[in-house]
Amino acid sequence: MIKIILADDHELVRTGIRRILDDVSDFKVVAESKNGEDAVKHCRTDAPDIVLMDVNMPGMGGLEATKKIVRMSENTRVICLSMHTEHPIPTQVMQLGAFGFLTKDADPEEMIRAIYKVHSGQKYLPADIAESIAMRRITPESDNPFDSLSTRELNIAMRLTKGQKVPEIASELCINPKTVNSYRYRMFEKLGVSTDVELTHLALRHKLIDSNLL
Template structure:
């Protein structure tokens, strides 16, 4: 039996995936979480075999949650299920320890197949995303503007563009507000921008955030 933990901040998404998997032989959903912090806590408590997780959620998000869960349990298999197809997300998440990466537009059969494949210790990446990673890796002049950001800088960029302020980010990441602001200005310098609004607009152009998220940031 493959025990699965579902992680997504949209309850309807979790309900849909749970209903899909409940009739699949050999797979059982043993828990659900709506935040990265909740995922880390439940992964420690329930010890699932596979975590099916969204990338963008309130709090630390899927990237940092992946890093924390793998640090605690290196044998855990994590399958990203997200709307985001563009770099740097797939490569960064796989480097953080995820075993698979799918888009939410995939067929149900593909998600079931991916769960079984990564449970066997292999990796599973949607063919279109795998091709994109390969093309970007071997094509000069096709770098993303955020490729120059460190893992921590990318994480803080994501949190800023979701409308989170320095005190909230510092609490989530256990950093001082001064350190968070230092990262913030370093991000601005690397991306040649001057404000959170410009950062949000850049993230929108790159497909890193949805319109609804951007409206909250830019108000």
């Protein structure tokens, strides 16, 4: 039996995924989480084999939660889910220690196949994303300025594009507001922007966020 935790802030998404997984006799969903904090807590208490982790969630996001879970338990493997497939998101989650990455529009058969593969100890990426990452290793030059950001800087950037303020980000990440501002100004310098509005426009141009969600 493969024990699974679902982590997504949208109940309808969790319900849809759970229906898919409940039809597989080898799978057992042991907990559901609506944010990264809950996912980390459930990993401590329920010892899952697999966590299906939404990258973008309120509070502790999927990136931070993945990093904590990977450090906390070598027996739990994370598969990250996102609507955004543009680099550097897939690369970042794999660098953090996730075992897999899936798009949220993946068909049920692909999700089931990914879970089996990751549970067996293999990494999983959709073919087109794997090819894109491989090509970037061959030709590392990139016109995407977000490639230059660290994981923490990218996390803060994504929160700023959602309209979150520095004190709120600091509270959710359990760091000092001055530290958030330090990351923010360093990130602005790397990206060549000077305001959160310019940051959001840049993220839109590089398809890191969806204009329909703004």
